[in-house]
Amino acid sequence: MEYQGKELFRRVGIPVSDGRLATTPEEARRAAEEIGGPVVVKAQVLTGGRGKAGGVKLADDPEDAEAKANDILGLDINGHVVRKLWIESASDIAKEYYLSITFDRGAKKPLFMFTTQGGMEIEQVAEESPEALIRLHVDPSEGFQPWVARRLIYGGGVEDAGEQKQIAAIVEKLYAAFTQFDAMLCEINPLIVTPDGEVKALDSKFTVDDNSLYAHPDIAEMRDNAAADPLETFAREKGVTYVKLDGEVGICGNGAGLSMSTVDVVAHVGGRPANFCDLGGGGNAEGVVDALEVITRDPQVKSIFFNIFGGITRCDEVARGILEALDRLDMSRYPIVVRLDGTNSAEGRQILADAGKSNIHPEATMLDGARKAVELAK
Ligand code: GDP
Ligand code: MN
Numbered sequence: 412m413e414y415q416g417k418e419l420f421r422r423v424g425i426p427v428s429d430g431r432l433a434t435t436p437e438e439a440r441r442a443a444e445e446i447g448g449p450v451v452v453k454a455q456v457l458t459g460g461r462g463k464a465g466g467v468k469l470a471d472d473p474e475d476a477e478a479k480a481n482d483i484l485g486l487d488i489n490g491h492v493v494r495k496l497w498i499e500s501a502s503d504i505a506k507e508y509y510l511s512i513t514f515d516r517g518a519k520k521p522l523f524m525f526t527t528q529g530g531m532e533i534e535q536v537a538e539e540s541p542e543a544l545i546r547l548h549v550d551p552s553e554g555f556q557p558w559v560a561r562r563l564i565y566g567g568g569v570e571d572a573g574e575q576k577q578i579a580a581i582v583e584k585l586y587a588a589f590t591q592f593d594a595m596l597c598e599i600n601p602l603i604v605t606p607d608g609e610v611k612a613l614d615s616k617f618t619v620d621d622n623s624l625y626a627h628p629d630i631a632e633m634r635d636n637a638a639a640d641p642l643e644t645f646a647r648e649k650g651v652t653y654v655k656l657d658g659e660v661g662i663c664g665n666g667a668g669l670s671m672s673t674v675d676v677v678a679h680v681g682g683r684p685a686n687f688c689d690l691g692g693g694g695n696a697e698g699v700v701d702a703l704e705v706i707t708r709d710p711q712v713k714s715i716f717f718n719i720f721g722g723i724t725r726c727d728e729v730a731r732g733i734l735e736a737l738d739r740l741d742m743s744r745y746p747i748v749v750r751l752d753g754t755n756s757a758e759g760r761q762i763l764a765d766a767g768k769s770n771i772h773p774e775a776t777m778l779d780g781a782r783k784a785v786e787l788a789k
Pocket of ligand 2: 601
């Protein structure tokens, strides 16, 4: 949904407005109070065209935000009932542009599209004024080059130097987000320019599904459903139970109960868990590699805590999986705290010790492990 896409934008440094989630009119009022000034109340549903359907409304003050929230909650937008709202600081709009990057399956290359005629549906621009829509492929083997941004900007006819500079930075960051999250589509419509000349993303669409794009609305909708959270979708494909949280300590346990208490203990010792992850594959080496691949895709993660209590899961298998992941993924920037207990834990610890990896930190108890992981995340 929009707010999740915006969270990813915020993380890669694409400017977005300050906002909060709300599920009731009272929460919307409180969000508006916290944000201050006029806000926009936006339906969070997995479909576009919310503006036209009455799902996006400006509110002058917290009271008005409560009233607008009351109007929008429960609305049916293209078959999606509104249960969540995104309340964000309202922007003044001078211009509305459009910027996207998709994977062009025909050319097997990412494709940027940019136009200064944003705000309306891009299909309509493509039909009515195709010359205003700049299309540009990126050669994946060359990666991103600054001239890509310049061609889009000059081709689109952006003349203001301040805008040019900001858009160039956004183009580069959007490409980074696209590759980092294995997206099929990252779209900003509208990408606005405020009267002060500030460029920012007013909407976001982030898709990791591989349905063909721009086919028709029902496919677009399915594609958005699958895209709710790119990381969670990726985890599901890998058979890893994964829930994204908001902190810096990546957590990996075996069994839902242990994973959950690990999340609690990390929070208890003053850390912020980045996720809740229950090992896939019953904790075999392959499952460990998959879990680490998921966790390290979260750019917020600073340290990783493995808390394993071996029952059916064998600690030596987990240890092998961790070493295998170190071989296969670039894990050098992550300190990894490992607490192994239960079946074959002595063997597991020995395997790790023999490997002599400097970023692996063994700990004997859950509490000490949590403390260490929190300390290393700083
Ligand atoms: P969509 O209709 O689902 O694509 O939702 P958008 O997030 O794109 O919002 C629809 C329209 O609402 C935008 O094109 C803007 O014209 C308008 N809008 C959204 N946020 C703001 C805002 O902060 N200020 C103003 N003035 N208009 C906004
Ligand atoms: Mn939009």
